[in-house]
Amino acid sequence: MRKPCCDKQDTNKGAWSKQEDEKLINYIRTHGEGCWRTLPQAAGLLRCGKSCRLRWINYLRPDLKRGNFTEDEEDLIIKLHALLGNRWSLIAGRLPGRTDNEVKNYWNSHLRRKLINMGIDPNNHRLITHNHLPRSHDSSSGASIRSPASKVPVTDNTNIHPPEKSGGDNDQVSDAASSLEDEQCGHKLPDLNLDLTISVSASTVDKVEDARRKSQKQSNIIADP
DNA sequence: AAACGTTGCAACCGCTCCATG
DNA sequence: CCATGGAGCGGTTGCAACGTT
Numbered sequence: 001m002r003k004p005c006c007d008k009q010d011t012n013k014g015a016w017s018k019q020e021d022e023k024l025i026n027y028i029r030t031h032g033e034g035c036w037r038t039l040p041q042a043a044g045l046l047r048c049g050k051s052c053r054l055r056w057i058n059y060l061r062p063d064l065k066r067g068n069f070t071e072d073e074e075d076l077i078i079k080l081h082a083l084l085g086n087r088w089s090l091i092a093g094r095l096p097g098r099t100d101n102e103v104k105n106y107w108n109s110h111l112r113r114k115l116i117n118m119g120i121d122p123n124n125h126r127l128i129t130h131n132h133l134p135r136s137h138d139s140s141s142g143a144s145i146r147s148p149a150s151k152v153p154v155t156d157n158t159n160i161h162p163p164e165k166s167g168g169d170n171d172q173v174s175d176a177a178s179s180l181e182d183e184q185c186g187h188k189l190p191d192l193n194l195d196l197t198i199s200v201s202a203s204t205v206d207k208v209e210d211a212r213r214k215s216q217k218q219s220n221i222i223a224d225p
Numbered sequence: 226a227a228a229c230g231t232t233g234c235a236a237c238c239g240c241t242c243c244a245t246g
Numbered sequence: 247c248c249a250t251g252g253a254g255c256g257g258t259t260g261c262a263a264c265g266t267t
Contacts (some may be wrong), residue, residue, distance in 0.1 A: 014232075014237090036253070049252085109232065
């Protein structure tokens with residue numbers, strides 16, 4: 001068993017106070033990010049390094065763009081999710097000023113429902129056949145989206161791979177890729193233009209391609225060991 | 226006005242990845 | 247090559263705010 005990342009008895013948990021935020025900001029301004037494990041002590045914070053890192057990356061970083069997602073951003077998230085699956089950090093990396101946590105939350109709270117209302121399964125970006133469509137009272141209430149991965153399945157699970165950490169998300173990527181193939185072969189998703197050239201730099205496409213190549217390689221390894 | 230349900234977001238947890246010795 | 251530790255990631259939870267009955 002590994003040691004915990006910090007001595008939890010001596011650390012604060014929960015919401016950050018203004019003073020803590022200021023301490024963290026001041027420390028990183030003068031010393032840079034450096035080693036998260038030792039940062040809390042050096043900065044005089046009773047927090048675990050992971051907690052500091054998360055707070056900085058998701059909330060305090062000066063280059064964060066806060067506020068509502070634009071339609072372009074929404075579009076891009078949907079397209080990238082179709083390609084990459086739940087690789088939030090990769091997706092967030094294509095959205096300047098957005099964090100993986102923010103993208104993940106936005107997906108789970110807004111975009112999933114949006115896709116479902118459009119008749120698209122958010123897990124694999126395929127059209128939901130009519131007998132799988134959420135019943136009207138379900139979709140109108142937006143119910144059951146609270147906890148996306150576990151609590152209540154939004155659609156039937158026949159196309160959903162169980163969350164499998166090692167290589168599981170590769171399944172998801174390859175599944176997304178195959179679903180894209182499906183779309184190219186026949187039923188195209190309504191209003192889902194998968195052309196990634198709109199607001200994506202060349203490096204974006206490179207990264208996406210990298211991820212796809214990587215996942216393909218790994219799925220090959222899984223296929224023939 | 227109160228009770229209850231829903232939503233959105235910040236934060237935590239546990240796992241995996243990756244660099245290093 | 248292997249073990250170890252730190253960083254990063256994705257899933258999940260807790261809770262305040264908001265909406266509905």
